[in-house]
Amino acid sequence: MFKITAYGVRSNEVSYFNDLNKNQYELNLIGDLLTHENVETAKGSDAVLLRANCVADATNLAKFNEWGIKYVFTRTVGFNHIDLKAAASHNMKVARVPAYSPYAVAELAMTLGMMSLRHTTLATSRAKDGDFTVAPALFSREVHSSTVGIIGTGKIGATEASLYKGMGTRVLGYDPYPSDFARQFVTFVDLDELLAESDIVSIHVPYFPGQNENMVDEDFLKKMKNDAVLVNTARGELVDHGAVLQALQTNTLGSFATDVLPDEKLIFGHQFSGELPNKIVESLRELYPRVLMTPHIGSYTKPALTDMIAVSYQNFEQVLAN
Numbered sequence: 169m170f171k172i173t174a175y176g177v178r179s180n181e182v183s184y185f186n187d188l189n190k191n192q193y194e195l196n197l198i199g200d201l202l203t204h205e206n207v208e209t210a211k212g213s214d215a216v217l218l219r220a221n222c223v224a225d226a227t228n229l230a231k232f233n234e235w236g237i238k239y240v241f242t243r244t245v246g247f248n249h250i251d252l253k254a255a256a257s258h259n260m261k262v263a264r265v266p267a268y269s270p271y272a273v274a275e276l277a278m279t280l281g282m283m284s285l286r287h288t289t290l291a292t293s294r295a296k297d298g299d300f301t302v303a304p305a306l307f308s309r310e311v312h313s314s315t316v317g318i319i320g321t322g323k324i325g326a327t328e329a330s331l332y333k334g335m336g337t338r339v340l341g342y343d344p345y346p347s348d349f350a351r352q353f354v355t356f357v358d359l360d361e362l363l364a365e366s367d368i369v370s371i372h373v374p375y376f377p378g379q380n381e382n383m384v385d386e387d388f389l390k391k392m393k394n395d396a397v398l399v400n401t402a403r404g405e406l407v408d409h410g411a412v413l414q415a416l417q418t419n420t421l422g423s424f425a426t427d428v429l430p431d432e433k434l435i436f437g438h439q440f441s442g443e444l445p446n447k448i449v450e451s452l453r454e455l456y457p458r459v460l461m462t463p464h465i466g467s468y469t470k471p472a473l474t475d476m477i478a479v480s481y482q483n484f485e486q487v488l489a490n
């Protein structure tokens with residue numbers, strides 16, 4: 169039987185892997201993400217199935233090759249954790265899940281944007297502390313009469329646009345390849361106009377290592393409104409977090425909400441009682457509730473997980489059929 173070692177399988181995900189499998193594959197489900205330390209757990213498998221933040225670099229891929237593992241699949245949309253050049257040099261097949269419930273990430277992006285715009289986190293944290301006074305800081309814009317700027321209007325960005333459109337919000341978009349689907353909900357403008365006009369800017373661009381790191385930099389932030397909300401549910405590497413911190417400290421950015429971080433495996437998946445290992449991220453965390461962070465949970469929903477596993481199994485079916 170074709171044996172798959174799947175990494176980063178959380179305890180509540182095991183039954184989904186087993187139920188959708190229908191005894192087609194022998195499964196070796198590993199709770200931890202793939203690292204240099206636990207790579208040996210794949211020995212004897214025909215294929216590996218990864219999650220974001222698994223280390224599929226040249227070193228680990230060379231080991232897979234040595235052990236005859238020729239299929240390196242990921243159950244994610246993003247594939248920046250796989251060294252594609254190294255995989256090609258070993259003639260390995262790489263596949264991802266190009267689409268799963270786009271509502272999972274789109275809804276989270278929208279939730280984070282709306283929480284920030286309407287100051288709901290500030291209001292609820294004050295109430296938690298027993299403070300039910302109506303402070304001027306709780307005075308807010310309305311989502312309905314705001315402008316949202318979506319950068320990257322692919323599956324997730326266009327879905328978020330459709331959700332905002334349903335609320336009557338003005339939706340601007342920037343994408344070099346606007347789809348017909350996105351055009352239904354988005355008015356496409358150039359990036360500078362989007363940044364100058366938007367109350368919420370939401371990033372949904374894929375991260376291409378060596379190409380678009382720190383796409384959101386000081387210059388980008390300067391073009392945004394001083395009270396704008398920046399939301400990132402795409403990849404942490406796209407944002408210069410030092411520049412975001414400075415913009416928040418100088419009040420040239422209203423708030424920042426993120427589901428992703430650069431080198432996030434040092435932080436996400438761990439519990440800290442003291443400071444975070446990354447000074448800039450720690451300084452950002454201290455700005456709560458102007459800064460909201462979630463531990464890469466955009467796709468952590470039942471429909472998305474079901475799609476991800478089902479499509480991953482289909483990917484294996486396809487390569488085995490050829």
Ligand code: NAD
Pocket residue numbers: 245246266267273319320321322323324325342343344345346372373374375380401402403427428464465466467468
């Ligand atoms: P997609 O491929 O459908 O859409 C990406 C869009 O970005 C495309 O339309 C592309 O033309 C556009 N684009 C590329 N470079 C651009 C640029 N410089 N400026 C503006 N637009 C640009 O991808 P998707 O399914 O919508 O996913 C988007 C990203 O979301 C993924 O690449 C992934 O990194 C991230 N993601 C995060 C989570 C999470 O859990 N937080 C889950 C899934 C995906």
